[in-house]
Amino acid sequence: MPDIKVTPLGAGQDVGRSCILLSLGGKNIMLDCGMHMGFNDERRFPDFTYIAPEGPLTSYVDCVIISHFHLDHCGALPYFTEVVGYSGPIYMTHPTKAIAPILLEDMRKVAVEKKGESNFFTSQNVKDCMKKVTAVTLHQSVMVDSELEIKAYYAGHVLGAAMFWIRVGSQSVVYTGDYNMTPDRHLGAAWIDKCRPDLLISESTYATTIRDSKRCRERDFLKKVHECIDRGGKVLIPVFALGRAQELCILLETYWERMNLKVPVYFAVGLTEKANNYYKMFITWTNQKIRKTFVQRNMFDFKHIKPFDKAYIDNPGAMVVFATPGMLHAGLSLQIFKKWAPNENNMVIMPGFCVVGTVGHKVLNGAKKIEFENRQVVEVKMSVQYMSFSAHADAKGIMQLIQYCEPKNVMLVHGEAAKMEFLKEKIKKEFSLDCYTPANGETSIINTSLCIPIDVSLRLLKAESMKHNALPPDPKRSRVMHGVLVMKDSSTCLMDVDEACREAGINRHFVRFTSTLRMEDPGPSSKTAEKLLQLIKARLKDWHVQLTDGSISVESVLVKVEGNEDEQKSVYVSWDNQDEELGSYILGLLQTMGQ
Amino acid sequence: MKLYCLSCDPNKPCYILRFKEITLMLDCGLSAHTVLNFLPLPLVPSARLNNLPGWMPRDIADAHLEGELKECCGRVFVDSAPEFFPPQPKIVDFSEVDVILISNYLCMLALPYITEGTGFSGVVYATEPTMQIGRLFLEELVHHIEQTPKATLASHWKEHLHVLPAPLSDSLKPRNWRHIYDMKAVNDSLAKIQMVGYNEKLDIYGALEVTAVSSGYCLGSSNWVINSHYEKIAYVSGSSTLTTHPKPMDQGALKNANVLILTGLTQTPTANPDSMLGELCMTVANTLRCGGSVLIPCYPSGVVYDLFECLSSHLDASGMTSIPMFFISPVADTSLAYSNILAEWLSTNKQNKVYLPEEPFPHAFLVRNGRLKHFKHIYTEGFSTDYKQPCVVFCGHPSLRFGDAVHFVELWGGNALNTIIFTEPDFPYLEALAPFQPLAMKAVHCPIDTSLNFTQANKLIRDLKPGTLVLPESYRQPPGTAPHRLDLIIETDRPLLSFKRDEVLTLPLKRKQTQVDMSPELAENLVPNEVRSGVALATLTAAIQVKDNKHTLKILEEPEKPSSRKKSRALEEALNKKPTNYTWGVLDIDEFIQKITQEGITDAKVEQVASGYIIHLPNEDTLIQVEDSSTHIFCEGDMLLRQKLRTILLQCLNKF
Numbered sequence A: 001m002p003d004i005k006v007t008p009l010g011a012g013q014d015v016g017r018s019c020i021l022l023s024l025g026g027k028n029i030m031l032d033c034g035m036h037m038g039f040n041d042e043r044r045f046p047d048f049t050y051i052a053p054e055g056p057l058t059s060y061v062d063c064v065i066i067s068h069f070h071l072d073h074c075g076a077l078p079y080f081t082e083v084v085g086y087s088g089p090i091y092m093t094h095p096t097k098a099i100a101p102i103l104l105e106d107m108r109k110v111a112v113e114k115k116g117e118s119n120f121f122t123s124q125n126v127k128d129c130m131k132k133v134t135a136v137t138l139h140q141s142v143m144v145d146s147e148l149e150i151k152a153y154y155a156g157h158v159l160g161a162a163m164f165w166i167r168v169g170s171q172s173v174v175y176t177g178d179y180n181m182t183p184d185r186h187l188g189a190a191w192i193d194k195c196r197p198d199l200l201i202s203e204s205t206y207a208t209t210i211r212d213s214k215r216c217r218e219r220d221f222l223k224k225v226h227e228c229i230d231r232g233g234k235v236l237i238p239v240f241a242l243g244r245a246q247e248l249c250i251l252l253e254t255y256w257e258r259m260n261l262k263v264p265v266y267f268a269v270g271l272t273e274k275a276n277n278y279y280k281m282f283i284t285w286t287n288q289k290i291r292k293t294f295v296q297r298n299m300f301d302f303k304h305i306k307p308f309d310k311a312y313i314d315n316p317g318a319m320v321v322f323a324t325p326g327m328l329h330a331g332l333s334l335q336i337f338k339k340w341a342p343n344e345n346n347m348v349i350m351p352g353f354c355v356v357g358t359v360g361h362k363v364l365n366g367a368k369k370i371e372f373e374n375r376q377v378v379e380v381k382m383s384v385q386y387m388s389f390s391a392h393a394d395a396k397g398i399m400q401l402i403q404y405c406e407p408k409n410v411m412l413v414h415g416e417a418a419k420m421e422f423l424k425e426k427i428k429k430e431f432s433l434d435c436y437t438p439a440n441g442e443t444s445i446i447n448t449s450l451c452i453p454i455d456v457s458l459r460l461l462k463a464e465s466m467k468h469n470a471l472p473p474d475p476k477r478s479r480v481m482h483g484v485l486v487m488k489d490s491s492t493c494l495m496d497v498d499e500a501c502r503e504a505g506i507n508r509h510f511v512r513f514t515s516t517l518r519m520e521d522p523g524p525s526s527k528t529a530e531k532l533l534q535l536i537k538a539r540l541k542d543w544h545v546q547l548t549d550g551s552i553s554v555e556s557v558l559v560k561v562e563g564n565e566d567e568q569k570s571v572y573v574s575w576d577n578q579d580e581e582l583g584s585y586i587l588g589l590l591q592t593m594g595q
Numbered sequence B: 001m002k003l004y005c006l007s008c009d010p011n012k013p014c015y016i017l018r019f020k021e022i023t024l025m026l027d028c029g030l031s032a033h034t035v036l037n038f039l040p041l042p043l044v045p046s047a048r049l050n051n052l053p054g055w056m057p058r059d060i061a062d063a064h065l066e067g068e069l070k071e072c073c074g075r076v077f078v079d080s081a082p083e084f085f086p087p088q089p090k091i092v093d094f095s096e097v098d099v100i101l102i103s104n105y106l107c108m109l110a111l112p113y114i115t116e117g118t119g120f121s122g123v124v125y126a127t128e129p130t131m132q133i134g135r136l137f138l139e140e141l142v143h144h145i146e147q148t149p150k151a152t153l154a155s156h157w158k159e160h161l162h163v164l165p166a167p168l169s170d171s172l173k174p175r176n177w178r179h180i181y182d183m184k185a186v187n188d189s190l191a192k193i194q195m196v197g198y199n200e201k202l203d204i205y206g207a208l209e210v211t212a213v214s215s216g217y218c219l220g221s222s223n224w225v226i227n228s229h230y231e232k233i234a235y236v237s238g239s240s241t242l243t244t245h246p247k248p249m250d251q252g253a254l255k256n257a258n259v260l261i262l263t264g265l266t267q268t269p270t271a272n273p274d275s276m277l278g279e280l281c282m283t284v285a286n287t288l289r290c291g292g293s294v295l296i297p298c299y300p301s302g303v304v305y306d307l308f309e310c311l312s313s314h315l316d317a318s319g320m321t322s323i324p325m326f327f328i329s330p331v332a333d334t335s336l337a338y339s340n341i342l343a344e345w346l347s348t349n350k351q352n353k354v355y356l357p358e359e360p361f362p363h364a365f366l367v368r369n370g371r372l373k374h375f376k377h378i379y380t381e382g383f384s385t386d387y388k389q390p391c392v393v394f395c396g397h398p399s400l401r402f403g404d405a406v407h408f409v410e411l412w413g414g415n416a417l418n419t420i421i422f423t424e425p426d427f428p429y430l431e432a433l434a435p436f437q438p439l440a441m442k443a444v445h446c447p448i449d450t451s452l453n454f455t456q457a458n459k460l461i462r463d464l465k466p467g468t469l470v471l472p473e474s475y476r477q478p479p480g481t482a483p484h485r486l487d488l489i490i491e492t493d494r495p496l497l498s499f500k501r502d503e504v505l506t507l508p509l510k511r512k513q514t515q516v517d518m519s520p521e522l523a524e525n526l527v528p529n530e531v532r533s534g535v536a537l538a539t540l541t542a543a544i545q546v547k548d549n550k551h552t553l554k555i556l557e558e559p560e561k562p563s564s565r566k567k568s569r570a571l572e573e574a575l576n577k578k579p580t581n582y583t584w585g586v587l588d589i590d591e592f593i594q595k596i597t598q599e600g601i602t603d604a605k606v607e608q609v610a611s612g613y614i615i616h617l618p619n620e621d622t623l624i625q626v627e628d629s630s631t632h633i634f635c636e637g638d639m640l641l642r643q644k645l646r647t648i649l650l651q652c653l654n655k656f
């Protein structure tokens, strides 16, 4: 099965949710199992019936690999295992295994308890699902079964994010998940070795963006926060407990330190302290700088950022508050928003995507009045800012990754179709690689040339290498390996012909020819032999021609002169069938001389 | 394949393995036993040590020897900075070493001696915990010795070994002993380490694949599997099958190796670690109850974590919740911090805690609630205010020759209420105590060595079924401390080779095959001929490409058109042409005669002889000699006739 097949069930020419089916070497692998945050109906989960219209899925899917804890990559996992009934192996890194269940539970609560949705997974589902997960460490080679091997590489997108290398036989694929090629405030840059996969499946969220904009966004963010507190305003930053929140905290913490600011910064308690604890314990997954200094000072022990108390909402004066949830759809962040929105001095900064229907989404769309269920109307006079801080590779980063791992084919997913098209052309032009961009439900078939591993007798290999090394170097001459391939049971081994016959249990049948020609050449026959030797040597410069006991030999060709001193000489030329060319050439040579 | 042994201590191994033209060093253990010959380095000047009487050999009048040797309770010590005996670059030059594999942080103390100033230019592989905690061990060692510099260094005693009393007189090559390296050497050598994960396949110059697998002995400890395409060598260093804090030992990966190199078995085969731990807890509780304090000399990481855990809960259960525990080491803070961020290297129990999220080790909690206090030194700010007796002090060095432990033995030694408990198995405890005698404090020996014992090792060998077992000679006889315990040896039905220091072993690996890749196009062109049921042969001529030690067979491109080339080259290529097939089996005479007759050769006469047949073709002046495995055609110079016969003959023979 030399073809690799890929079908996105999500992330095919879109950024909604990632779920990609990969088939190689007879194995089916699900890459991520994400949920679409923009839908409230059955469209939020991937269409698993695509895999197998009926019957249990487990026999169709050999394993599921989750790249990182973002819900658009793992949000459908409990549904897939507990509702759809997949019971095979699931792999993710340790931090992902630690953090994903918290986000899943958070999301479940919002969906079921706040929005009253049904057909969702339960709290117990999340727990049961996580029990089935096998945690992996970076670079560890994991054998899923006797043929399927996977290996995680650092992706730098969020804590614990990984790219996965997947191999069956001599075919391999790299799936990047989301990744970031430049180190940020708390994570390092993605890294991969020259693993030369047959296919690289890369995200392409920022396919047309060129870097640097992130530093600018950070400056912009700090400037806006600073301006707001300078005029005595309050800044609300709705966040999810894990991920961007920690990065923004580090950003503010270092800025506060540098600018020597005294205005209080609060982090709404609950999940957050716990969340920061995850970061403290998985510090080996953060960047060099944080790892190096963590004994003296753990970057996630914030000095300027204090726990928030609800009573502070009405405190006078400037302050900055991080509060959950991130989309202002419920909870503390919404409560604070209602209080602060009517004041034009205040500001809300939305650092991420908001689902349609949430207060966050309305606010971002410029709503000036928001009505709530209890007919309460809140006027929005505060300034509203949107700032994306997601850490994805840009076009340059994607090209860099291609350069690092030297794939034979590239596939772009998790991006917008138009932007992908641009990058696809760039990849084709710069690397002359085939580049695929399948839509959801569309299958791409990638032909791969399959190298076949065979055994070679060490003796044969050494003989060739000795012969090669003895010759003067010549880059034009190709090195030649000659032997007999023995195919027996399931093994294939190249040997020299005699070894091969022994191995196969058969006898060679040697064929030899001897031709006689007469030659008028008075004098002792040894003289004649000497003459013939010189003639042959002159014509066969690179050959090993030698004279022993009056016979001239080249490979299996033997030339022997007989006859008395003054008589006509008989010259016998004999050779093995395998030296037919050489033997008949020498015979012809001597015949012309004899005439 | 050859194995060179550079270490005499199986628990501080250092071997060289030469295999497929690669030179691998297995561990760089440093035996620190030599330091026992030296006087302790006290943190504050010690009148007792200063006033020890000098010792001079009789009949020797070497003035330089004056003041080098001191006597304490019948033992003679060298009054100088302690020295170590690192592995010697005698049989192998360290600049030739391509790769160093480090199994655990206890097997790497000689690393700076090997990589610095020796021309070493290879890479060092170790897991992240091995490197991070190894750094702590190296730093602590340097720090301990550098903080108490000696004004004069003794060296003349080495010239008079034969007149010195034992054990000094038994010193092995003291002229090769070295002072401790400095921090620069430590940093430079650590910078050469490349971190690896468990089960991460490392490619060594395309020739070998090396993998670290969990050994269960300490944080990040590993055994190594070294693979070529056809051979597997398993190197077992410090390993444990007991359940403590590290990730359990991975035995599956070591199975069915052609060669198993086994080292690092327990140094205290007669002591059971579990009962020792129990005894330790009891002894501590008893001492504290009587108002005495307890000193536990230790390394900055390892079993000490388990001691914190067990001892604190034992003291809690005994109602001694207010007794402080002190952990004093220049690297105490780092050690405690690191232990709690290495979850991926811990036992499942400890690992699962980070999912809560809680620190995997309870010592984080003990530190937060003030139960365990850690300080860099005894003179660190805050220690004197927190210090109160009775208490339990954990500090280094277990040899009692340097570090804060020296201070506590001097301070508490005179009081019979106090106890010193030896848990680290690296040094004979009576020798460690020798320069402090006479002592009033109790000395209790509770060695806790979680390494494999002989029963466990013998079972392991039975399970792993290695082709050949290779081990230190000392494992084939009972230990010196228990000469009658015939059960304390390795017994196996596997072929066995043993080695000792400075020996070279040739390991029984005969490679016959290696693996290459064949391009699919070449494979498509193959014409296999079944010569027997299930056996097919195909003659093959291919281009071979060699890159990074990896071979690929591809289609041999036809040479360009002769016109564009030199004539001689074309001829050479034509003559060089390899046969496309080979003949085999027996010639069917009747078929052959029938075929040549069809081709107009009608005068064949077949004569049966002892070796087969002779076919005469009198008109053609030709004779064909046929045997079971050969046919020889003798003819005159008629080219056409010979080629006709050849074609027919080849038609009649089996080919592959």
Ligand SMILES: [Zn+2]
Pocket (backbone or CB within 6 Å): A068, A070, A073, A157, A178
């Ligand atoms: Zn993401």
